[in-house]
Amino acid sequence: APVLLQLDKLSRAGGFSDVSFTLRAGEILGITGLLGSGRSEIAEAIFGIHQADSGTITVNGKEHRITSIRDAVHAGIGYVPEDRLTQGLFMDVSIAENIIAASLDSYRSRSGLLDRSRIRTSIADLFGRLRIQAPNVDAVVRSLSGGNAQRVVLAKWLDRKPAVLVLNGPTVGVDIGSKEEIITILREQAAAGMGIVIISDDIPELVTSCHRILIVHDGRIVSELVGDEIDANEIQRRMAA
Numbered sequence: 755a756p757v758l759l760q761l762d763k764l765s766r767a768g769g770f771s772d773v774s775f776t777l778r779a780g781e782i783l784g785i786t787g788l789l790g791s792g793r794s795e796i797a798e799a800i801f802g803i804h805q806a807d808s809g810t811i812t813v814n815g816k817e818h819r820i821t822s823i824r825d826a827v828h829a830g831i832g833y834v835p836e837d838r839l840t841q842g843l844f845m846d847v848s849i850a851e852n853i854i855a856a857s858l859d860s861y862r863s864r865s866g867l868l869d870r871s872r873i874r875t876s877i878a879d880l881f882g883r884l885r886i887q888a889p890n891v892d893a894v895v896r897s898l899s900g901g902n903a904q905r906v907v908l909a910k911w912l913d914r915k916p917a918v919l920v921l922n923g924p925t926v927g928v929d930i931g932s933k934e935e936i937i938t939i940l941r942e943q944a945a946a947g948m949g950i951v952i953i954s955d956d957i958p959e960l961v962t963s964c965h966r967i968l969i970v971h972d973g974r975i976v977s978e979l980v981g982d983e984i985d986a987n988e989i990q991r992r993m994a995a
Contacts, residue, residue, distance in 0.1 A: 755778040755779040755780050755781065755947075756778065756779050756814075756815075757776045757777070757778055757779075757812075757815070758777055758778060758779050758813065758814060758917050758918050758949035759776065759777040759800075759811070759812070759813055759831075759917075759918045759949055759951075760775075760776045760777075760810075760811070760812040761773055761774055761775055761776075761800070761809065761810070761811055761812075762774050762809055762810045762812070763808065763809040763810070764796070764799060764806045764808070764809030764810070764811065765806060765807055765808045765809050766795060766799055766804065766805075766806045766807050767807055769792050769795035769796075769799070769804070769973055770792040770795050770796050770799075770970070770973035770974065771973050771974055772809075772974060773796055773809070773973075773974070773975055774809075774975070775968060775975065777918060777949040777950075777951060778949060779947045779948070779949055780944050780945065780947055780948075780949070781944065781949055781950070781965050781966070782940060782941070782944050782950045782951075782952060782963050782964045782965055783949075783950070783951050783952070783964060783965065783966050783967075783968065784951075784952045784953075784954065784960040784963065784964035784966070784967040784968065785797070785951060785952070785953050785954075785967070785968045785970060786953070786954060786955055786957070786960055786967060786968070786969060786970065786989065786993065787955075787969060787970035787971055787993060788955075788971070788993055788994075789955070791970045791971055791972065791973070792970050792972070792973035792974075793953050793955075793970045794836065794922055794953060795973070796953070796970070797833070797920050797922045797951070797953045799820075800820070800826065800831060800833075800920055800951075801820075801823060801826045801831060801833035801920060802820040802821060802822045802823045802824070802825050802826040803823060803833075805820070805821045805822075806820075811829075813829045813830050813831060813917060813918060814830060814917055816829075827856065827914070827916075830916050830917035830918060831916055831917070831918045831919075831920065832856070832911035832914055832916035832918070832919045832920070833911070833919075833920045833921075833922070834904075834907050834908060834911065834919070834920070834921040834922065834924055835907075835922055836922040836923040836926065836953075838903055838904055838907050839903070842907040842910075843895050843903060843906060843907060844895065845894075845895050845896045846894060846895075846896055847894065847895065848891065848892045848893065848894060848895070849877075849881065849886060849888060849891045849892070849893055849894075849895060849898075849906055850877045850881075850891040850892060852895055852906050852907075852909075852910055853876075853877050853880055853881070853891075853906065853909045853910050853913055854873055854876070854877065854910075854913060855910055856910050856911060856913065856914045857910075857913045857914040857915075860914075861873050861876075876913055877891050878891065880909040880912060880913055881909070884905045884908060884909050884912075884939060885905070885935060886898075886902050886905045886906060886909070887899070887902050888902060899928075899929070899932075900927045900928045900929070900932070901928035901929050901931070901932025901933070901935075901936070902932070904924070904925070904928055904932070904936060905932070905935075905936065905939075908936065908939060912943065916948070917948065917949060918948070918949045918950075918951065919940075919943065919948055919949070919950050919951070920950075920951040920953070921940070921950070921951065921952050921953065922953040922954075923953065923954055923955075923956075924936055924937075924940070924952060924954065924959075925937070925954075925956065925959060926956075933959070937959065937962065937963050940952070940963065941963070952964060957986050957989050957990065958986060960984075960989065961984055961985065961986050961989070964984065965980070966978060966979065966980050966984075967979045967984055967989060969989070969992045969993055971993070971995075976992070976995075977992045977995075979992070
């Protein structure tokens with residue numbers, strides 16, 4: 755499958771050093787490590803929350819200088835943050851408004867007018883497809899459970915249709931049923947050709963979700979597991995090494 759994302763010797767002082775990897779279409783790549791290993795800092799640099807000091811990021815064969823979130827979004831990267839309540843959602847507005855928050859411009863005509871019919875269709879489709887449990891799309895996000903709030907964040911980025919979706923702790927604080935459904939949604943997106951990166955310390959989640967897993971220690975990728983190597987005990991052993 756074609757390479758969607760390539761990092762080459764990406765570094766940021768105090769965070770991580772010489773991080774290099776590729777992500778292919780249809781692949782779910784896990785990145786894990788102990789707390790403070792640098793795993794979250796790598797995700798934040800990919801999405802432009804904090805700019806890398808050196809190295810390159812290539813998306814769909816084109817090198818991008820990502821210095822901001824806007825740069826990352828325009829490059830075709832989406833990001834589901836670890837703290838969805840303060841970083842991923844507008845809590846006091848509706849589900850509908852949150853879903854289109856990252857993609858509103860794509861609904862504008864050449865004259866600048868919004869295609870409200872297409873907006874309503876997209877919102878209804880994502881609301882149903884992600885099985886968001888709420889009375890309707892006008893419900894305020896603050897009223898939702900953790901699992902449903904996370905589905906709204908996912909819906910926001912799926913509406914944007916990124917080539918690469920990076921998720922930092924995608925199922926933290928959600929119930930078991932929602933966790934399984936979120937992982938199923940990610941598998942479906944990968945099967946449709948999206949490249950997905952999961953940053954997590956939830957080892958069972960990584961084992962059941964990922965095609966490859968990278969282990970980060972002291973800001974460096976120190977190990978890679980593929981196929982039959984992806985085993986909970988092996989991940990723990992390498993993380994502690």
